Amino acid sequence: MDVPAAKPGMLIHGVLPYEPAAGEDYMSDEQYTHFRRILNAWRQELVAEADRTMNNMKDEVINLPDPADRATQEEEFALELRTRDRERKLLKKIERSLVKIDEGEYGYCEACGIEIGIRRLEARPTAELCIDCKELAEIKEKQMAG
Structure with a gap:
């Protein structure tokens, strides 16, 4: 479940993607x-x-x-x-x-506490889990349904 990188000029609900300053x-x-x-x-x-x-x-x-x-x-x-x-x-x-x-507290995984990441948050601004924890949750969900 890769998160697409924001393309320059691609608006996110009317807002340009964020470009962090060096060392920010x-x-x-x-x-x-x-x-x-x-x-x-x-x-x-x-x-x-x-x-x-x-x-x-x-x-x-x-x-x-x-x-x-x-x-x-x-x-x-x-x-x-x-x-x-x-x-x-x-x-x-x-x-x-x-x-x-x-x-x-925004931007940090609720399960493991690591950074969710700017690009993932731009793709899904309400994300509460990092990619790894989200994938694990989806696997568990599939197992419970199966």
Whole structure:
């Protein structure tokens, strides 16, 4: 499960990838500011999308006489609501990540305590595990399911 390296100019929720200065400490104030920007921008995107969905659903609610049309509309609404539910859970993870930044604990693996890494955090800003611990957790999960 390799984390792709950020390409120069590739925006992460509207924010350029971070380029640490030579000798810069991991999770410096500048890095915390960088990830706070990413997480806040991502949160704003999700909230705006939820608002759009609610407005669209209000606008689209029509009492359709045809049962097939009504069923199609209900299925579309159900799909939208499932998507919004996943995003609601993601918002909680974003909030948790922002709290970790405030507490100075962001960027470190919850299982083993090592650095998660800037590129992994840019790829998945809510990551709580380093790559090795994440892979181990996925292997255990597969074994439990199998």
